[in-house]
Structures are given as C-alpha cells and as structure tokens.
Amino acid sequence: DGGITQSPKYLFRKEGQNVTLSCEQNLNHDAMYWYRQDPGQGLRLIYYSQIVNDFQKGDIAEGYSVSREKKESFPLTVTSAQKNPTAFYLCASSIGLGSGANVLTFGAGSRLTVL
C-alpha cells in the first residue's frame, strides 16, 4: 500500500541534542511538508519542498533544518536552537503544488519529548 512512513513514532531527547525525524513516501508525490502540532492546537507549517534539492521555510522554521536529496525522503532535524521542541511532528505529501485541489496525505506522526 502506498503511504507515508514516519519514524520513530516516539523519541526522547536531552536538552542540547539534535534529533532527526524520518519521513519516507512511496506515493510518487513531488511535494512534501513538515508540520508541528502542540496539544490542543492546530498544525503549523515548518518547511515544505516542491522538488528534490529545493525547500522553503514555512511559518515556524527557526530551530529546524531539512534536506530533500531524494524524491521519496524529507528528513527533519530538530536542532538545539529550537527552544521548545516537545511536540507532535507530522509529515505530509501531495502530488505537487500549483492547484488548490491538491490533497495532502499525512503520516502517523512522531512524538518528540525533550527531557
């Protein structure tokens, strides 16, 4: 079945450590996204990528970094510069940008807790 796989599902980190969250899709989608969700809140866009080797900052990119070396993969690194990294992180993909009808497919999420 096609879909998005995020790993790990749960992750604990000590303050000051960088951590990388994995996101892989086999949907042949061009566009990929990272969102952050805090308890009881909506989703906020961190980064997005329209094509391999290209990505753009979203609304809350500070303290995060991404790469897009392969179409299928869009890993997110939460750096020590992120002041409040404890959150639920969601990866999504879509066929592309360019149409308001594009539908997002989400992964199951990764829950990061900073100890």
Next chain:
Amino acid sequence: DAKTTQPNSMESNEEEPVHLPCNHSTISGTDYIHWYRQLPSQGPEYVIHGLTSNVNNRMASLAIAEDRKSSTLILHRATLRDAAVYYCILSDHTGANSKLTFGKGITLSVRP
C-alpha cells in the same frame, strides 16, 4: 491568507446525521474548500474538498453556500469512529498547499 472560523466543539448521537459548519467570509474566487479530520494521536486524513458545487464521496458530503462564504460538512450517519477533530481549510489555485493553515478545528463527540 483567507481564514476559516469553526465552532470549538459539537456533540452528536450515533447513527444520526451531523452538520459541521465553517465560515470563510474572505474566501477568494479561486480558493478550494478542504476538510480533513484527525483522530487522537494520528495524522490528519483527507475527507473531501470542493470549489463551488456540492460534493459527495463515500465519507461525507460538502455543501457550499451560493456566495461561498460558508460551507457545511455532512456526515450522514455518525458512528463512534467519526469522533475526531475536523479541520476546514482553504487552498488557493496558485498551489499554496504550502500555506495551508490548520486552525484548531472542531472537536466532534459522538454519543452511543
């Protein structure tokens, strides 16, 4: 960016229809209306989307007002599995999926 307004929560009874409202008074002519839902501790899933005409699929129906300033997601027979947070969002024709803003959504509770 055009924004949407939804009530915080709604309750329904199992096997009854549910109408979830959404206001988007600043919608532009090219904005699509999308609905997603999120079960606890899961990623959101797509429900339905439309531009001007009402839409039906296996999950739900989307009724869009003639002036497009509001819309209603209709679940024809609510089940306990439909208890979730439902997000109404707008996506413009320039492909601003990158700008999709998920607000707090509306929390639907379903009573047995």
